[in-house]
Amino acid sequence: MPQLSDRRHLLPGAAAFAGAFLVALLGLRAGADEPPAPPSGPVELQLLGVNDFHGHLEPPQPGLGGAAWLAAHLGRAAGSHPGRTITVHAGDMVGASPLVSSHFHDEPAIEATNRMGFDVGTIGNHELDEGGAELMRLLRGGRRTDGPRAHASDPSWGGVRYPYVAANTIERATGNPILPPYAVVERQGVRVGFIGVTTEETPGWLLPEHRRPYVFTDISDAVNRWTAELRSRGIEAIVVLAHSGAFRKGATAAGEIVAETAEMDDAVDVVVAGHTHSRLNLAVHGKLVVESEAYGTGYDRVTMTVDRTTGDVVAKSALLPATVHSGIAPDAAIERFVAGYAERVASIEERVVGHREGPLDSHGLGRLAAHAQRELAGADVAFVNPGNTRRPRLDAGPVTYAEAFLVHAYEHPVVRMRMRGRDVLAVMDQRKGVRLFASGLDAVEPGRTYTVAVNGVLAAAERFTAFDRGWDRSVAGTDLEALVAWLSRRRSAARG
Numbered sequence: 001m002p003q004l005s006d007r008r009h010l011l012p013g014a015a016a017f018a019g020a021f022l023v024a025l026l027g028l029r030a031g032a033d034e035p036p037a038p039p040s041g042p043v044e045l046q047l048l049g050v051n052d053f054h055g056h057l058e059p060p061q062p063g064l065g066g067a068a069w070l071a072a073h074l075g076r077a078a079g080s081h082p083g084r085t086i087t088v089h090a091g092d093m094v095g096a097s098p099l100v101s102s103h104f105h106d107e108p109a110i111e112a113t114n115r116m117g118f119d120v121g122t123i124g125n126h127e128l129d130e131g132g133a134e135l136m137r138l139l140r141g142g143r144r145t146d147g148p149r150a151h152a153s154d155p156s157w158g159g160v161r162y163p164y165v166a167a168n169t170i171e172r173a174t175g176n177p178i179l180p181p182y183a184v185v186e187r188q189g190v191r192v193g194f195i196g197v198t199t200e201e202t203p204g205w206l207l208p209e210h211r212r213p214y215v216f217t218d219i220s221d222a223v224n225r226w227t228a229e230l231r232s233r234g235i236e237a238i239v240v241l242a243h244s245g246a247f248r249k250g251a252t253a254a255g256e257i258v259a260e261t262a263e264m265d266d267a268v269d270v271v272v273a274g275h276t277h278s279r280l281n282l283a284v285h286g287k288l289v290v291e292s293e294a295y296g297t298g299y300d301r302v303t304m305t306v307d308r309t310t311g312d313v314v315a316k317s318a319l320l321p322a323t324v325h326s327g328i329a330p331d332a333a334i335e336r337f338v339a340g341y342a343e344r345v346a347s348i349e350e351r352v353v354g355h356r357e358g359p360l361d362s363h364g365l366g367r368l369a370a371h372a373q374r375e376l377a378g379a380d381v382a383f384v385n386p387g388n389t390r391r392p393r394l395d396a397g398p399v400t401y402a403e404a405f406l407v408h409a410y411e412h413p414v415v416r417m418r419m420r421g422r423d424v425l426a427v428m429d430q431r432k433g434v435r436l437f438a439s440g441l442d443a444v445e446p447g448r449t450y451t452v453a454v455n456g457v458l459a460a461a462e463r464f465t466a467f468d469r470g471w472d473r474s475v476a477g478t479d480l481e482a483l484v485a486w487l488s489r490r491r492s493a494a495r496g
Contacts, residue, residue: 040308040309041307041308041309042305042306042307042308042314043084043187043188043189043190043305043306043308044081044084044303044304044305044306045081045084045085045086045187045188045190045192045237045303045304045305045306046077046078046080046081046084046085046086046301046302046303046304047085047086047088047239047270047272047300047301047302047303047304048074048077048078048085048086048087048088048299048300048301048302049087049088049089049090049241049272049290049292049299049300049302050070050074050087050088050089050090050093050292050296050299050300051089051090051091051092051243051272051273051274051275051291051292051294052090052091052092052093052124052274052275052277052293052294052295053070053089053092053093053094053109053113053294053295053296054092054093054094054095054096054097054126054294054295055093055094055095055096055097055098055100055101055102055106055108055109056097056098056101056295056296057098057100057101057108057109057112057338057341057342058098058100058338058342059325060295060296060297061297063324063325063326064297064322064323064324064325065295065296065297065323066296066323066325066330066338067112067116067296067331067334067337067338068330068331068332068334068335068338069296069323069324069325069328069330069331070116070296070299070323071112071115071116071330071331071334072328072329072330072331073299073321073323073328074087074116074117074299075116075331076328077299077301077321078117083187083188084187084188085187086119086120086185086187086192087116087117087118087119088118088119088120088121088194088239088241088272089113089118089120089121089122089241089272090121090122090124090241090242090243090272090273090274090275090291091121091122091123091124091125091126091127091196091198091241091243091274091275092124092125092126092127092243092274092275092294093109093110093113093121093124093127094106094109094110094126094127094138095124095125095126095127095129096126096129096390096409096410097109097409098402098405098406098409099345099348099349099401099402099405100338100341100342100345100349101341102405102409103149103152103345103348104152104153104154104341104344104345105134105138105144105149105152105153106138107138107153107154107157108337108338108341110138110139110159110160111337112334112337112338113160113162114160114161114162115333115334115337116334118162119162119163119185120162120163120164120165120183120185120194120196120241121160121162121163121164121165121196121241122164122165122166122196122197122198122241122242122243123135123164123166123169123179123196123198123243124198124199124202124243124274124275125198125199125201125202125205125206125243125275126205128202128206128210128211128214129205129206129210129410130147130210131209131210132178132210132213132214134147137159138159138160139159139160139164140159140160141157141158141159142157142159143155143156143157144157148411163180163183164179164180164196165179165180165181165182165183165194165195165196165241166178166179166180166181166196166197166198167181167182167195167196167197167222167223167225167226168197168198168200168216168217168218168219168221168222169198169202169214169216170214170215170216170217171213171214171215172212172213172214172215173213178214179196181195181196181222181225181226182194182195182196182226182229182230184230184233184235188308189308190237190306190308190311191234191235191237191311192235192237192238192239192304192306193227193230193235193237193238193239194238194239194240194241195222195223195226195227195230195238195239195240195241196240196241196242197219197222197223197240197241197242197243197244198216198242198243198244198275199216199219199243199244199245199256199275200216200217200218200219200244200256201256202214202216203216203462204457204461204462205387205457206457207412207413207456207457207460208456208460218260219242219244219256219257219260220260220261220263220264223240223260223264223265223268224263224264224265227264227265227267227268228265231267234311235311236267236310236311236312236313237269237304237306237311237312237313238265238267238268238269239268239269239270239271239272240261240264240268240270240271240272241272242257242260242271242272242273242274243273243274243275244256244257244260244273244274244275245257245273245274245275245276245277245278245280245291246258246273246276246278246280246289246291247276247278248278248279248280252282253278253280253282253289255276255278256275257271257273257275257289257291258284258289261284261285261287261289262284262285264285264287266285266286268287269287269288269304269313269316270287270288270289270290270302270304270313270316271284271287271288271289271290272290272291272300272302273289273290273291274291276291277293277294278291278293279291279292279293279298279320281318281319281320288302288316288317288318290302290318290320292320296323297322297323298320298321298322298323299320299321299323300318300319300320301318301319301320301321302316302317302318303315303316303317303318304316348401348402349400349401349402349405350400350401350402351400351401352398352399352400352401353399353400353401353404353484353487353488354398354399354404354484354486354487354488354490355397355398355399355487355490356394356395356396356397356399357396358396359393359394359395359396360393360394361392361393362386362389362391362392362393363437364394365389365391365393365394365407366384366386366389366437367437367439368483368486369384369388369389369407369408369437369479369482369483370382370383370384370437370438370439371439371486372479372482372483372485372486372487373414373439373453373454373455373476373479373482374439374440374453375482375485375486376414376453376476376477376481376482376485376486377414377416377451377453377476377477377482378416378451378476379416379440379450379451379452379453380440380450380451380452381419381424381438381439381440381441381444381450381451381452381453382438382439382440382452382453382454383427383436383437383438383452383453383454383458384436384437384438384454384455384458384479385434385436385437385455385457385458385461386434386435386436386437387457388408388410388412388455388457388458388479389407389408390406390407390408390409390410391403391406391407394407399487401484404480404483404484404487405480407480407483408478408479408480408482408483409480410457410479411478411479411480412455412456412457412478412479413455413456413475413476413477413478413479414453414454414455414456414475414476414477414478414479414481414482415453415454415455415456415459415473415474415475415476416451416452416453416472416473416474416475416476417451417452417454417459417467417470417471417472417473417474418449418450418451418452418470418471418472419449419450419451419452419466419467419469419470419471420446420447420448420449420450420469421444421445421446421447421448421449421450422446422447423466423467423469423470424441424444424450424452424466425444425446426466427464427466427467428441430463430464430465430466431463432463434463452470453476454467455479456475459473
């Protein structure tokens with residue numbers, strides 16, 4: 001009988017997605033009428049995990065990462081366990097991506113995972129950056145026909161060629177998961193169940209129109225529900241692909257995935273985490289939790305010893321190797337694949353849009369973004385949330401379009417509205433630990449009316465209810481347009 005998730009089934013487009021959906025949900029297995037008796041005794045399986053790739057097809061820093069090197073590392077690791085390796089990811093493989101992927105609607109990033117031979121993946125919050133319809137198109141195949149740069153979509157785009165699972169992302173209208181909640185992969189006579197979940201904080205990262213159709217339920221509740229079904233089917237080796245993370249605090253870690261893992265059924269063996277771009281390798285209530293930072297700079301290498309008679313995982317451990325370039329050659333086919341897209345987008349990326357006299361750290365970039373959005377909207381005041389700026393710093397010297405794009409890779413709308421001064425001041429009081437970058441707050445008077453610029457996500461954030469009292473709303477452009485215009489004007493002024 002073939003493995004449930006076989007990386008060699010390369011059906012095109014919608015047919016591949018539909019097949020993967022059905023197989024993932026139902027665990028259908030085809031084969032001879034009288035299969036041979038399953039092997040017995042322990043077997044060592046290997047789980048290779050990636051999280052938060054964010055379309056970084058090219059190395060995010062010298063000597064580290066990049067799809068060609070990630071593929072080479074995964075391939076070399078798989079070679080140590082031939083026929084006993086399962087390759088998975090924990091979401092945010094796309095979204096907030098560099099231009100080499102995002103310009104083409106992240107189709108290159110998904111195709112790279114196809115070519116690397118991933119077996120199962122889940123969605124993160126960024127897979128929904130452009131809404132559920134675009135996510136389904138990206139997974140199922142078909143050319144994009146709406147929105148900016150629709151022409152850059154591949155006319156023959158075939159979609160993903162392995163199952164995506166999502167147990168706690170629920171369609172509000174139907175009450176059903178938007179994707180199969182789990183998939184089953186078989187290796188060496190052992191069936192391993194994979195349940196996909198994403199952070200309950202996902203709505204806070206999405207524009208209102210993109211989050212409105214969905215409910216993001218409790219992570220451990222969803223895991224426990226589908227764990228029970230997997231066990232009822234005789235599957236005892238259970239892995240959670242969780243786009244949810246934590247942060248290290250000395251020898252321990254704290255965060256959503258640690259708390260949720262503690263509440264998961266004891267039958268769960270491993271949690272492949274993500275979202276926080278952290279480095280985790282720890283035990284939580286007997287479960288192994290791993291996370292390998294972000295951007296393809298590392299991966300999880302989990303060893304699971306499984307009793308083939310009972311199906312139970314009897315031992316597990318993990319390493320978190322870095323995808324260094326030294327000592328390994330890049331995967332030549334993936335390298336050529338990436339180079340083709342890089343060549344197509346080079347003229348856009350390399351265009352110089354401004355010049356910085358000195359470097360800016362993340363705090364300086366946040367303040368610059370607020371000034372730029374205030375100027376774009378012709379507003380009195382502007383607010384920017386830290387999560388809206390992705391790049392950690394901007395170096396001195398010429399600033400290319402590619403560098404500016406990485407600051408505002410979401411291309412969120414800048415909303416212009418009118419607000420009472422007391423409500424502008426109330427925004428600052430409602431921060432609740434969230435640092436906001438602001439421009440124009442020096443002399444706000446409670447009784448006056450002001451024009452305010454704010455990105456679309458922040459404008460609808462639940463904790464900032466003061467924005468709900470704004471009126472005369474309009475869209476002034478995007479945050480990226482604001483930054484590029486700001487840099488360009490100052491470059492022109494310096495030349496003049």
